[in-house]
Amino acid sequence: xxDIKITIIDREGEEHLVDxxxxxxxxxxxxxxxxxxxxxxxxxVCGGMAMCASCQCYxxxxxxxxxxxxxxxxMLAEAFYVEDNSRLGCQIRITPQLDGLKVQLAPES
Amino acid sequence: xxxxxxxxxxxxPTGLFTVFEAGLLKLKCHLIDAxxxxxxxxxEIYPKKPIYDIPAFPEILAGELVDNLMKQIEPFQPxxxxxxxxxxxxxxxxxxxxxxxxxxxxxRAPVVAxxxxxxxxxxxxxxxxxxxxxxxxxxxxxxxxxxxxxxKDVVIAGGGDSALDWSIFLTDVAKSxxxxxxRNEFRGALDSVEKVQELKNLGKIELITPAEVVDITGTEKVxxxxxxxxxxxxxxxxxxFIPLFGLAPKLGPIADWGLEIEKNAIKVDNSLDYQTNIxxxxxxxxxNTYPGKLKLILCGFHEATLMCQSxxxxxxxxxRYVMKYTTVGGVEGFDGSKKEAPKAVVKAIE
Numbered sequence: 434x435x436d437i438k439i440t441i442i443d444r445e446g447e448e449h450l451v452d453x454x455x456x457x458x459x460x461x462x463x464x465x466x467x468x469x470x471x472x473x474x475x476x477x478v479c480g481g482m483a484m485c486a487s488c489q490c491y492x493x494x495x496x497x498x499x500x501x502x503x504x505x506x507x508m509l510a511e512a513f514y515v516e517d518n519s520r521l522g523c524q525i526r527i528t529p530q531l532d533g534l535k536v537q538l539a540p541e542s
Numbered sequence: 543x544x545x546x547x548x549x550x551x552x553x554x555p556t557g558l559f560t561v562f563e564a565g566l567l568k569l570k571c572h573l574i575d576a577x578x579x580x581x582x583x584x585x586e587i588y589p590k591k592p593i594y595d596i597p598a599f600p601e602i603l604a605g606e607l608v609d610n611l612m613k614q615i616e617p618f619q620p621x622x623x624x625x626x627x628x629x630x631x632x633x634x635x636x637x638x639x640x641x642x643x644x645x646x647x648x649x650r651a652p653v654v655a656x657x658x659x660x661x662x663x664x665x666x667x668x669x670x671x672x673x674x675x676x677x678x679x680x681x682x683x684x685x686x687x688x689x690x691x692x693x694k695d696v697v698i699a700g701g702g703d704s705a706l707d708w709s710i711f712l713t714d715v716a717k718s719x720x721x722x723x724x725r726n727e728f729r730g731a732l733d734s735v736e737k738v739q740e741l742k743n744l745g746k747i748e749l750i751t752p753a754e755v756v757d758i759t760g761t762e763k764v765x766x767x768x769x770x771x772x773x774x775x776x777x778x779x780x781x782x783f784i785p786l787f788g789l790a791p792k793l794g795p796i797a798d799w800g801l802e803i804e805k806n807a808i809k810v811d812n813s814l815d816y817q818t819n820i821x822x823x824x825x826x827x828x829x830n831t832y833p834g835k836l837k838l839i840l841c842g843f844h845e846a847t848l849m850c851q852s853x854x855x856x857x858x859x860x861x862r863y864v865m866k867y868t869t870v871g872g873v874e875g876f877d878g879s880k881k882e883a884p885k886a887v888v889k890a891i892e
Contacts, residue, residue, distance in 0.1 A: 510702070511666070
């Protein structure tokens with residue numbers, strides 16, 4: 434398995450091109466945490482169960498993403514700063530198909 | 543005044559297991575939790591989710607884990623103050639601490655163990671610049687007394703069960719009820735959604751979707767909210783604005799206790815005993831931080847175990863004690879129960 438490249442724009446607007454492993458069962462939220470692109474305690478608060486919106490991000494590339502689960506839909510319905518391209522980072526699993534993915538972290542709320 | 547040896551703040555898995563480890567050392571525990579039942583997040587948020595990394599349990603539901611812990615600590619007869627949030631802590635001259643809850647319940651102990659997990663769950667506040675100014679002056683995040691809204695114009699925001707249910711309820715109390723949601727679809731119980739639809743058709747609820755409240759106006763109290771819909775902003779006069787967007791964990795009052803906070807968690811000495819910068823106050827489980835920290839239930843169990851040894855020395859500085867295996871010493875409950883391995887019978891064979 435190979436790493437893929439994804440671009441993450443942090444909450445300060447800075448772009449980070451990072452390597453993301455496809456064989457570690459990781460998701461976008463975990464990648465953000467592993468590279469410390471957002472202060473600890475401000476992202477992935479619920480641990481990745483779609484029970485908070487601290488990892489909300491805007492998908493800026495045209496990748497086909499997995500369909501939103503009911504839990505993710507429900508959380509985004511309650512979250513703030515939600516846009517049409519909002520997703521929960523914890524629900525986007527890193528797969529080879531996501532090479533080149535570009536996301537921007539939503540503001541902290 | 544409730545007196546105990548170790549006062550545990552937080553009744554999640556780590557807090558519950560602390561009772562067991564303390565019990566082995568003949569230390570009594572009392573737990574405070576803002577939630578109405580023990581178990582923390584495991585009971586409140588994901589009781590039906592399986593957990594796979596509890597040693598010796600290939601799979602266990604979060605709710606089952608809590609049930610097992612409650613059974614395990616039963617012999618040690620812990621006390622519980624549930625549905626109350628630990629608000630203040632005061633150190634006494636004799637070295638003990640008095641912790642008072644938001645409802646005024648006082649607890650005294652020589653050792654306080656903060657096992658607060660992610661913190662206490664508080665209402666999520668919408669990002670409206672001046673909302674804090676109107677809190678308790680027309681803005682409420684939780685409905686405590688529906689009579690407060692009798693014959694008033696009420697605006698509710700949100701799209702979940704809470705927003706739907708209170709909109710339905712308040713139609714019999716308030717002068718008018720307006721429900722505002724960012725989407726056209728509501729994600730609540732189907733019968734609640736249908737009931738709101740019915741009340742809308744009867745003119746008892748005004749539904750404004752897809753829309754958001756973006757501002758609040760009023761001199762002393764809420765007089766109107768500004769609603770943004772399809773790019774246009776209009777005013778909606780009202781007496782109360784009730785945003786119902788669920789709960790989010792916050793460290794809460796503990797953050798003001800003079801403890802060293804780092805990365806939104808309580809810094810502890812993990813090389814020794816998980817004590818905070820205030821001697822006698824420990825922090826264990828997800829609420830603490832130290833180099834290499836992992837927020838795992840199994841780590842919380844480990845931290846609780848080490849913490850109890852240190853707490854024992856603090857409470858009984860003149861006593862000597864060595865850790866015993868339960869296979870050797872068994873478990874002697876405060877309720878008179880005793881569990882121990884059966885003694886082997888040694889008999890000579892002639």
